[in-house]
Amino acid sequence: MTQPPGFVSSSSPHHVCKLQKALYGLKQAPRAWYYTFSKFLLSQGFVNSHYDNSLFIHKTSTTITVLLMYVDDILLIGNSPSHLQALIHQMHSAFAMQESGDLSYFLGISIQAMGDTYFLSQSKYASEILLKAGMTSCKPCPTPMSMKPVDTLAANLPFHQPQLYRSLVGALQYLTLTRPDFSFAVNQACQYMHAPTNAYFALLKPILRFVQVSLSHGLTFCPSSFELQVFSDSNWTGDTIDHKSTSGYCVFLGSNLISWSAKKQPTVSRSSTEVEYRSLAHATAELSWLQMLLHDLSLPLVTTPLLLCDNLSAIALASNHVFHTGSKHIEVDCHFIRDKIASKKLLLHYIPSAEQITDVFTKPLSVARFQYLQSKLLVTSPPISLQGDDKTSSALAVAAELSS
Incomplete structure (x- = not known):
């Protein structure tokens, strides 16, 4: 820690202060x-x-x-x-601590409880984002992303407030903790944070307009079975600029959504089969981690986890150990899904594209399709029964602060 201005030692101006204990706010x-x-x-x-x-x-x-x-x-x-x-x-x-009592608010997430049902939302945080953007009374939008492509000519004009763009996108990233329905739109916005343009800020506005019309929405959790079910999908060459694909997955524990992802793949894939296969590998890695975490929590799975994919070629590639020339360029770490299937630790099944929930994490959708998948993710407004002042939760939240 450098000597503070005005208190520099005249005899040892190049010395630093030795800390007797860690101070709040420092990197250490x-x-x-x-x-x-x-x-x-x-x-x-x-x-x-x-x-x-x-x-x-x-x-x-x-x-x-x-x-x-x-x-x-x-x-x-x-x-x-x-x-x-x-x-x-x-x-x-x-420690010098402050107890908050029954769990109702944690890290910006509101938790409403009624019996065994919990509703998680970030309506207050979402309102602050709209206030920062100056869009508290904006026109509502039924979906967070338009199906029209980006105007590449307008994309060359830099946005005059890049700090505002980065601040809003970063805040929206945190909002997706309880709003998985617009994770793909936020993922697209994140790709232009280094040099935002007017066209990309125009893509950000529908997300904010969608947030404005769905401020009270959140995730509902209720008692269910302990069965892991994973939906995996991808959008081959979905990016019209660099032709890279987007992978997506969502993990359900029983009927409750517990994990999801929308992420652009780092390399350009040669076929839709390769894209889907890489997505399966990403979903399998997340599934393996969740299994180990549930074991730590003494929640053993009663059935083998189920992985659902709508690409028959990718399923055949994951299930067949014969080495094909068309897949020899795929990294070795993607093939670990074959070992999971061979050891009966994972079941891989086909699902029709019309029932593929993960579409919402990989591509822009029509209003009807988006609203249908949104309901499948259990992203809804809070039930009337959860809007009262219920005190039946047995969880305790404690906030701890370091003493000064």
């Missing part, structure tokens, strides 16, 4: 806080998950307690209220 502070707090949790019998460093789990023969940490914000949940209260008491004695 989050690492120092994580080391201190994780050391405390390990002393309390918690085990750090191997698959998520911010997740800590405490298990006994009858209880399980899960703690999730994001810097100095902590989410604590368990099936034993007495153990939760004892742990909170120990945390208060060791």
Whole structure:
């Protein structure tokens, strides 16, 4: 830490200050806080998950307690209220902390509970984005993205407020935590953050107009079976500029959507089969991680995970171990899906394109098609029964702050 202006030592002007402890706000502070707090949790019998460093789990023969940490914000949940209260008491004695009580708001996400049903939304955060963009009273838009291609001639004109563009796109990225329905549109907007133009800002406006008309929308979670089902799809050469494809997948645990992705592939593919095959590999990697995470949480799967794809050639390539000349250029790491299928750890089935939910993560859609897939993702406005002041949630949220 450099000597502050006005307090530079005359005898040692080139010396630096030695910190006796980590100060809040410095680059080293989050690492120092994580080391201190994780050391405390390990002393309390918690085990750090191997698959998520911010997740800590405490298990006994009858209880399980899960703690999730994001810097100095902590989410604590368990099936034993007495153990939760004892742990909170120990945390208060060791750190200067502020307890928030029953879970209702965490990291900008509102959680409404009624019995065993939870509704997650970011309506307040979305309103702040519209206020920043000056579009609080804009004309509504039924879909977040037009099916018309980008006007490449207008794309050459630079946008006069690139910082505003980057700020809005970054905020929309965080909004997709509870709004997977416009993940693809935000993914497209992210590709022009380095040099935004007037044409690309025009593509951003429909997203904001769509957010304005669906401010209260969010994700609904309800009791369901513990069966993993993954939809995988891609859009071959969907980008008209660099001809790269977009991969997408969505993972359901029972009827609840728990993971999704819309990502441009790093290389140009030679065929739709190759594109779909790469998408299957990405979805399988996410599925493997989720299986290990669920095992850490003592939630074993009762059935083999199911991967659904609408490309028969990609399914044949993933299921057939014969080496084909048409696929010899595909990276070795994409072929691990074959081992999963051969060892019966994954079932790969065909699904008709009309039932492929992942279309919403890979391409612009018509209004009717978009609204249909939006309902399949369980992205809806909050049910009337969830808009009351319900206090039946058993989860506890605790906010921790480093003492100054």
